[in-house]
Amino acid sequence: MNPISLIFLALAMSTDAFAAAIGKGSSLHKPRFIEALRMGLIFGVIEAITPIVGWAIGHAASRYVETWDHWIAFALLLGLGLHMVYNGVKEDVEVEEKPGKHSFLMLAVTAFATSIDAMAVGIGLAFVDVNILVAAGAIGLATMVMVTIGVMLGRVLGTLVGKRAEILGGIVLMLVGATILYEHLSV
Template sequence: MNLSATLLLAFGMSMDAFAASIGKGATLQKPKFSEALRTGLIFGVVEAITPLIGWGLGMLASKVVMEWNHWVAFALLLFLGCRMIIEGFRTSSDDEEPRQRHGFWLLVTTAIATSLDAMAVGVGLAFLKVNIIHTALAIGCATMMMSTLGMMVGRFIGPLLGKRAEILGGVVLIGIGIQILWSHFTG
């Protein structure tokens, strides 16, 4: 695989994380760049690891991975999306301070859910002559950049949407899950 194909793959794999990070950024009270970078790093590391896992599984049993990865991603994104929507409809008390950052495990779970397609790509890459380490690093770096950018975009969208930003973020996550299922069933 040449450099341009690797970069196209890397940025293509980062789009789900970009969309999810916009929602994450919109739900925070003006996230700082350090929080955006933290989110980008978490998403990037997870997105770099999953094609490696997929590649290893592809060497062992690609059929099983390909049969279930879309269902796992859909279930995780549906769960996280519904959770965000419920939080968006909850009435907040005046004593409650706005969130300044997301919990580590929430970000890891979201990153895993949005990176399962990269695991499936890793399975496919197991059958091609590619340097999986370089490809995984490219995917991880692209995802880190796009997720950081998404958080900063969300920073500007959040104040415009207010509490509805969390609802919109949940809808985006559910939409990504539905898109993953749709892509699987339509080929």
């Protein structure tokens, strides 16, 4: 795989995480750069691990994962997106303080949901001549940068549009899940 293709692959793999990060950033109370970087690292590490896992699975049982990856991604992204939309439309009984940071578990689940497609890419990379560690590193680095930027952008959007940004982030997650499902079912 040539370096240009690798860069485009890494950027493409990070776009759904970027959209999720905007929603996550908007739901926080003025996230600082260090929190954005923390989220970027969590997403980046998980996004780097999943193509390696996919690559390993590609050698062992590619048909099983390729058959179900889109359903898993769709279900996780739909659930997370619905949760974000619910939080955005529910009426506040009292003034709710936005958290200063998200829990590791919530971030890890979101990161995993947005990285299922990277696992499928890893499966595909098992059948071409590519250094999976270099490809996974590029995907993880691009995701870390995009998520960090997304969280900071979500901070700005969150102060401008409030709960609408969380609703939009949830809708984007559901659309990403539906797109993944559609792309796999229409083939």
